[in-house]
Amino acid sequence: xxxxxxxxxxxxxxxxxxxxxxxxxxxxxxxxxxxxxxxxxxxxxxxxxxxxxxxxxxxxxxxxxxxxxxxxxxxxxxxxxxxxxxxxxxxxxxxxxxxxxxxxxxxxxxxxxxxxxxxxxxxxxxxxxxxxxxxxxxxxxxxxxxxxxxxxxxxxxxxxxxxxxxxxxxxxxxxxxxxxxxxxxxxxxxxxxxxxxxxxxxxxxxxxxxxxxxxxxxxxxxxxxxxxxxxxxxxxxxxxxxxxxxxxxxxxxxxxxxxxxxxxxxxxxxxxxxxxxxxxxxxxxxxxxxxxxxxxxxxxxxxxxxxxxxxxxxxxxxxxxxxxxxxxxxxxxxxxxxxxxxxxxxxxxxxxxxxxxxxxxxxxxxxxxxxxxxxxxxxxxxxxxxxxxxxxxxxxxxxxxxxxxxxxxxxxxxxxxxxxxxxxx
Amino acid sequence: xxxxxxxxxxxxxxxxxxxxxxxxxxxxxxxxxxxxxxxxxxxxxxxxxxxxxxxxxxxxxxxxxxxxxxxxxxxxxxxxxxxxxxxxxxxxxxxxxxxxxxxxxxxxxxxxxxxxxxxxxxxxxxxxxxxxxxxxxxxxxxxxxxxxxxxxxxxxxxxxxxxxxxxxxxxxxxxxxxxxxxxxxxxxxxxxxxxxxxxxxxxxxxxxxxxxxxxxxxxxxxxxxxxxxxxxxxxxxxxxxxxxxxxxxxxxxxxxxxxxxxxxxxxxxxxxxxxxxxxxxxxxxxxxxxxxxxxxxxxxxxxxxxxxxxxxxxxxxxxxxxxxxxxxxxxxxxx
Numbered sequence: 201x202x203x204x205x206x207x208x209x210x211x212x213x214x215x216x217x218x219x220x221x222x223x224x225x226x227x228x229x230x231x232x233x234x235x236x237x238x239x240x241x242x243x244x245x246x247x248x249x250x251x252x253x254x255x256x257x258x259x260x261x262x263x264x265x266x267x268x269x270x271x272x273x274x275x276x277x278x279x280x281x282x283x284x285x286x287x288x289x290x291x292x293x294x295x296x297x298x299x300x301x302x303x304x305x306x307x308x309x310x311x312x313x314x315x316x317x318x319x320x321x322x323x324x325x326x327x328x329x330x331x332x333x334x335x336x337x338x339x340x341x342x343x344x345x346x347x348x349x350x351x352x353x354x355x356x357x358x359x360x361x362x363x364x365x366x367x368x369x370x371x372x373x374x375x376x377x378x379x380x381x382x383x384x385x386x387x388x389x390x391x392x393x394x395x396x397x398x399x400x401x402x403x404x405x406x407x408x409x410x411x412x413x414x415x416x417x418x419x420x421x422x423x424x425x426x427x428x429x430x431x432x433x434x435x436x437x438x439x440x441x442x443x444x445x446x447x448x449x450x451x452x453x454x455x456x457x458x459x460x461x462x463x464x465x466x467x468x469x470x471x472x473x474x475x476x477x478x479x480x481x482x483x484x485x486x487x488x489x490x491x492x493x494x495x496x497x498x499x500x501x502x503x504x505x506x507x508x509x510x511x512x513x514x515x516x517x518x519x520x521x522x523x524x525x526x527x528x529x530x531x532x533x534x535x536x537x538x539x540x541x542x543x544x545x546x547x548x549x550x551x552x553x554x555x556x557x558x559x560x561x562x563x564x565x566x567x568x569x570x571x572x573x574x575x576x577x578x579x580x581x582x583x584x585x586x587x588x589x590x591x592x593x594x595x596x597x598x599x600x601x602x603x604x605x606x607x608x609x610x611x612x613x614x615x616x617x618x619x620x621x622x623x624x625x
Numbered sequence: 626x627x628x629x630x631x632x633x634x635x636x637x638x639x640x641x642x643x644x645x646x647x648x649x650x651x652x653x654x655x656x657x658x659x660x661x662x663x664x665x666x667x668x669x670x671x672x673x674x675x676x677x678x679x680x681x682x683x684x685x686x687x688x689x690x691x692x693x694x695x696x697x698x699x700x701x702x703x704x705x706x707x708x709x710x711x712x713x714x715x716x717x718x719x720x721x722x723x724x725x726x727x728x729x730x731x732x733x734x735x736x737x738x739x740x741x742x743x744x745x746x747x748x749x750x751x752x753x754x755x756x757x758x759x760x761x762x763x764x765x766x767x768x769x770x771x772x773x774x775x776x777x778x779x780x781x782x783x784x785x786x787x788x789x790x791x792x793x794x795x796x797x798x799x800x801x802x803x804x805x806x807x808x809x810x811x812x813x814x815x816x817x818x819x820x821x822x823x824x825x826x827x828x829x830x831x832x833x834x835x836x837x838x839x840x841x842x843x844x845x846x847x848x849x850x851x852x853x854x855x856x857x858x859x860x861x862x863x864x865x866x867x868x869x870x871x872x873x874x875x876x877x878x879x880x881x882x883x884x885x886x887x888x889x890x891x892x893x894x895x896x897x898x899x900x901x902x903x904x905x906x907x908x909x910x911x912x913x914x915x916x917x918x919x920x921x922x923x924x925x926x927x928x929x930x931x932x933x934x935x936x937x938x939x940x941x942x943x944x945x946x947x948x949x950x951x952x953x954x955x956x957x958x959x960x
Contacts, residue, residue, distance in 0.1 A: 433685070434686050460684075483687070490688065490689075491688070492688050493688075494687065496680075512682070
């Protein structure tokens with residue numbers, strides 16, 4: 201038996217509300233410590249490789265190398281499978297079910313992967329469904345997939361949506377787009393629904409290192425299916441629940457009612473890591489000096505009442521404006537980071553649509569927010585799309601020629617946030 | 626000698642000379658009580674949701690339940706204390722623990738703590754520190770060692786107990802001040818008083834023969850005055866006047882100062898938080914308010930009266946007052 205991780209939950213918010221105020225904003229930091237990875241028998245890895253005709257040449261060669269690199273990372277005893285995707289899905293290795301990683305199975309799988317050829321269409325929904333079937337047949341709790349594609353999905357939207365819905369909760373999935381012919385929103389929809397990440401690998405030569413890193417991180421996960429449980433008082437409404445670090449991800453719509461005045465938001469699997477959430481609630485106004493619990497936030501094992509960590513968010517109404525007007529630093533910071541992601545996505549969409557005025561305004565706002573918050577990675581990506589005249593005021597002009605890779609990189613990484621500067625740890 | 630005719634815990638009859646209750650095993654020579662939270666069995670005052678006994682807050686509308694600590698009175702006859710939320714704070718973060726022990730030498734002990742309101746759950750720190758320190762002090766007479774050492778070891782044990790409340794994060798760790806008084810009476814009728822403190826909760830000796838403040842605050846203002854940097858008026862009006870420089874908590878320097886003296890005249894040992902002394906800091910004034918009431922109506926009446934004076938004056942802070950009459954000339958059996 202390995203030790204499960206220990207969770208700590210901390211909150212940053214202003215507990216004082218002005219008379220008649222009803223909005224409560226809190227930044228919740230969840231940290232899991234203890235780096236013992238899960239028992240190998242608990243974990244399943246599925247590697248899904250796009251083998252459509254468009255992958256021919258460099259891309260399929262790099263995909264073979266990347267898949268081999270990922271297979272080499274599998275710890276002994278971990279269950280795995282390789283799925284080949286065209287207009288349909290086919291299991292490449294093993295023939296059916298899953299293989300247990302050891303020197304022989306890793307070598308065998310690699311041999312199969314090396315013979316992969318690109319020939320066919322792109323039907324991502326069917327790839328996900330086959331992966332779901334493999335996950336269904338596996339009893340362990342930690343089920344993860346890597347999905348690699350280079351193109352747009354060729355399926356009808358209804359077919360794809362139904363397929364995606366049918367696998368939600370069956371496995372988590374990190375998506376990678378290679379080259380620049382795929383669609384950011386398509387992969388973001390998948391990674392978001394399946395609690396994973398999305399990124400661009402513009403140069404196929406970088407794929408192997410990226411797959412190795414994803415697999416390394418997946419092998420470090422030790423706790424499957426953690427959920428954020430939120431209790432709120434009667435009459436309260438949830439404005440939103442967002443993950444805000446390391447990336448922005450809106451969780452509001454994922455709520456499952458788990459009891460009276462109580463809902464669970466699935467957070468996927470955890471290794472030793474820290475994530476932050478912005479919980480925004482409206483409660484009924486109270487009278488002065490009244491002490492009311494605006495939320496009880498716990499971390500639970502999904503589908504159970506096993507509480508891994510908990511904290512309370514009490515508030516008090518006061519006529520002391522010095523107290524009620526304070527804005528918690530974390531709340532201000534992450535409100536800015538969420539707006540940054542939004543400004544980039546809206547700016548790029550406007551640019552694509554030829555709306556120069558909106559694109560300039562939104563991307564300018566993004567430049568200002570990135571500068572203000574010290575998000576230098578995003579600031580650098582922005583500079584490949586706009587010429588910055590004055591960063592603090594967000595004065596920019598659109599660059600006339602922008603490479604597809606730069607634009608897609610900015611789009612996929614727009615949700616990456618930085619932590620509060622100078623925060624105590 | 627304790628003249629119990631029924632056990633204070635289980636109400637079964639006991640003999641006057643019994644050391645322990647035959648029914649429940651209670652030590653009959655010991656009497657102690659402290660600020661303790663009790664889950665209110667009452668339905669929520671705002672929405673009527675029944676108490677679940679699990680949370681400080683109503684499970685329906687979220688309103689904080691009265692946990693029984695808003696107003697606490699403890700009367701052990703030979704000493705008494707009152708602790709009150711006051712008029713401004715939303716809960717009582719002060720705590721007190723009082724005890725008397727008739728085993729060998731007679732021992733009376735009391736502890737008063739004031740939770741630091743800028744940290745998480747200060748009320749848990751003050752309650753834990755008061756109870757733990759009292760348990761240490763009531764060990765007096767059973768071991769060797771001076772009162773000074775006993776106070777230091779009791780406070781050190783309390784500091785450890787409070788430190789465990791911090792959990793994994795030292796940031797805003799639960800913490801509190803502490804003042805404790807220990808009165809040990811020997812067979813010849815003399816009484817030795819020892820006082821230990823951390824932070825700005827105070828002990829006073831009040832007597833017709835002369836009253837004085839026994840403690841010096843571990844606070845920014847007191848240290849500025851003591852160092853001769855600022856005069857009292859300037860220091861006390863500074864925004865950080867009340868910032869304490871020592872406290873009991875996971876992140877605090879918890880070493881107490883200790884003083885000991887043997888009174889030659891009858892008087893009252895008064896322990897209190899700044900909820901009282903902010904309004905009445907002067908020892909002679911406190912003596913004038915306290916001594917006549919103690920003489921006529923006993924310590925609980927005096928503690929109630931002093932608390933009332935602080936509330937009348939504005940009740941800006943939690944108020945805790947413990948009154949311990951000490952009469953070195955009188956025979957020792959006062960219970």
